[in-house]
Amino acid sequence: MEAITSTAIALFAGAYDTVASYFALVPYLLATNPEVQTKIQEELDEAFERTGASGVLGYHDIERLEYLEMVMSETMRRYPIGLSTRACTEDCDIEGTLAVVIFTQNIHPLLIGQIYCNAGIPIKKGMEVHINIAGIHTDPDIFPNPEEFVPERFSKEEKAKRNP
């Protein structure tokens, strides 16, 4: 029974709520960025024209909707949902960065992040490391003017310029 409950909660939080949130966020961002909405409309119009009489988009037609994919990626950059957590398996020391926050059982996580962020971060075996996804997504060195909604950041050319 516990396994069923935990699986149901995991699916609800991990699969249902994430997707539902983006179904709300994408229309919101399109409404507040009408020039993006127009470009998507044009891409879809062209895609439907290519379908001819059938008027139905197939899998391969959807694959070709590159601008729509860029919009989805930029939406997830602008409003990241979800966590990325890893358990450290051996002692190590990484260069200082605001991208990680370390949790221990006894010390406030943000405090640890602030103490070590300029001096290199020693991570001990057994610690949990929570990746600060929002911090990476709003780092102006990676995404200039991070508050702006710019799907072109995810064009093939722009993606190739970034270190994945």
Ligand code: HEM
């Ligand atoms: C826009 C929607 C979604 C977002 C933003 C999202 C985000 C994430 C994130 C951040 C992780 C953790 C990755 C990590 O540990 O580094 C994750 C893991 C996972 N997600 Fe999603 N997710 C989405 C939709 C879904 C859906 C629809 C399903 C299943 C139907 C799903 C199933 C999973 C599973 C099984 C894992 C664990 C993978 C593993 O640990 O190897 N996710 N997701």
